[in-house]
Amino acid sequence: MTIDFKHIFKGAGAAALLGLALGTSSCDKDFIELNDPTRLPTTEGYTDSLSIFNGVTAAYSSLQDLYGRAGGSRGIFVFGEIPSDNSFTVTSGERLNEFNDFTLISDNNNVQSYWLSTYRAIARCNIVLGRAGAIKLTDATRNRYYAEVRFIRALAYFNAVRIWGEVPLVTQEIETIPDAYQFGRRPVTEVYAQIEQDLAFAEQNLPVTQTGVNLGRATKGAATALLGKVLLTQKKYQQAADKLQPLATGSTYTLLPVYANVFATTNEVNNEIIFAVRYTKGALGVGSAFTTWFMPAYTAAQTTALIGASFTGQQFNTVDTDLVAAFTASGTTDVRAATSYTLPINPVATSQYYTKKYIDTPTSATDADNDWIVLRHADVLLMYAEAVNEQGGPTAAALTAVNQVIRRSRNLPVGTANATVDLPAGTTQGTLRTRLELERRLELSFEGHRWFDLVRTDRAIPVMNAFFTRANVATRIDQNDLLFPVPIQEIQTNPILTQNPGYN
Structure with missing residues (x-):
């Protein structure tokens, strides 16, 4: 499900909600100017149920910074895709090439902005958790608000711990500088x-x-799916399988028959989506920039001819030919390829592939409708199969889960066995492990999963170094490259913070 900003930002409360979503302030100017986001100013005015509701909405708004907002953080793809074998960037001015080449320096603005966005989101959640108890609400309403912001806080911390490892753990509102x-x-x-x-x-x-107006807020299924992923990442395989099994075998979420429809801006609230960060174009300040960010460096005339909007593509997240080769090896019947990448309209001038998952007609360069999908049913099916397989080998239930994804990739009915494409009952643990790695790469490309998948399965170093060998480049990675640098600005501001090994 996705959050409907069309409802949130229309009506009498729009201006107040937008102001809260963009940040609040106290009367202490010096406090405001400190860099460390754990020292965000306290928020005045939490005196009634509407203000708490607005505070929860502000926490949801902060997810746009975590997943990509024009003028703010470039989002999770910087960490989840660019360092992987799926993508490379041809844009050096943004210093995204440092993620691609593993030459990151701790003053990289993308690392800094994501840290700030993370702790801004956490601070907004902590404010609601600290203040809603004093507001007159029913227990059910209060607990629902608590649950929503605790889901958002968990998601922010999950991304943070995968990016930096050890991070400051702030679970209460911070009111003073010494604190x-x-x-x-x-x-x-x-x-x-x-x-x-x-x-x-x-x-x-x-x-x-x-x-209704709550469409897109977190659900029980979103919490369950994210918890399953958290358990899987920690290699708690039995717990992960137990948590994911009801979602994998239930009917609340299903695979859409047509892969391309998962990403269509006309079909954003669909049965495959478990949780997504919602964006809405229309000059409301909540549109997405992904169409522009991922488009090749087309001229305004070329983008107008292609999708009916005048802007210049920025090539932040270009498809690597290694991923194209993986799709080619998967066979011409793999329908995911047509949605996952394409060549530019003028490949002689620019030959870089780009993903088609985020194509829309924006109203301006950074004002499109594309949501960022955080969790969807195909991801759950593949995670469930992995959690089962890592406990000693595949079971019939695990093979059923992954075979649904494989069948859909061939445009076949997902619920009907197909001897031509299905993994057979005799599939070994090693074979399924290798196939799951491939299926996750092809199924979820450019959705922010690939790098984290490789790290989770202890495959990042061998896979990436083999990739660099194929690409005939000298880059090689080691254990220090599995985490990203803590921003130097934060260490300078808060001396008790330490740096990850391998970074200055």
Whole structure:
């Protein structure tokens, strides 16, 4: 499900909600100017149920910075796709090439902006959690608000711990500068424990579905799916399988028959989407920039001819030919290829492939409708199969899950066995492990998963170094490259923060 900003930003409360979503302030100017986002100013005015509702909405708005907002963070693709064998960037001015080449320096603006966005999101959640208890609300409403912001906080921390490893663990509103200096980096196990607690509460207190003006807010299924992914990332395979099994075998979410329809801007709220960050074009300030960011460096005349909008493509996330080769090896019947990448309209002038998952007609260069899908049913099916397989080998249930994804990739009915494409009952653990790695790469390309998948399965170093060998480049990675640098600005501001190994 996705959050409908069309409802949120229309009507009498639009201006107030937008102001809260963009940030709030206290009367202490010096406090505002400090860099560390854990020292965001306290928010005045939480005195009634509407202000708490607005605070929850502001927490949702902060997800746009985590997944990509024009003028802010470039989003999760910088960490989840560019360092992987799926993508490369031809844009050096943004310093995205440092992620591609593993030459990151700790003053990289993309690392800094994502850190700021992360702790801004967490701060907004903590404010609601700290203040809603004093507001007159029914227990059910209060717990639902708590559950929503704890889901958002868990998602922010999950991305953070995968990006940086140990991070400051802030679970309460920070009101003074001295208090802020008490937060250094905490062990990964502590961060994951908090994530699990937040998601367990969210799972118990979120509704199964959201409708009307609430459409797009977190649901029980979103909390369950994210918790399953968190458990899988920690190699808690039995717990992950138990958590994911009801979603994988239930009917709440299903694979769409046509792969391309998952990403169509006319079909954003569909049965495959478990949770997505919603964007809405129309000069409301909540449109997405992905069409422009990922488009080749077309001229305005070329983009107008192609999709009816005048802007210049920026090539932030270009499809690597290695991924194209993987799709080619998968066979011409793999329908995912047509949606996942294409050549430019003038390949002589620019030969870089680009993804078609984020094509829309924006009203301006950074004002399109494309949502960013965080969790969808295909991901759950593949995670469930992986969690089962890692406990000693595939079962019939695991093979059923992955075979549904394979059948859909060939435009076949997902619920009907097909001896031509199905993995057979005798599939070994090693064979399924290799196939799942491939299927996740092809199924979820450019959705922010590939790098984190490789790290989770301990495959990043061998896969990436083999990729560099195929590409005939000298780059090689080691254990230090599996995490990203803590922003130097944060270390300079808060001296108790430490740097990850391998970075200055």
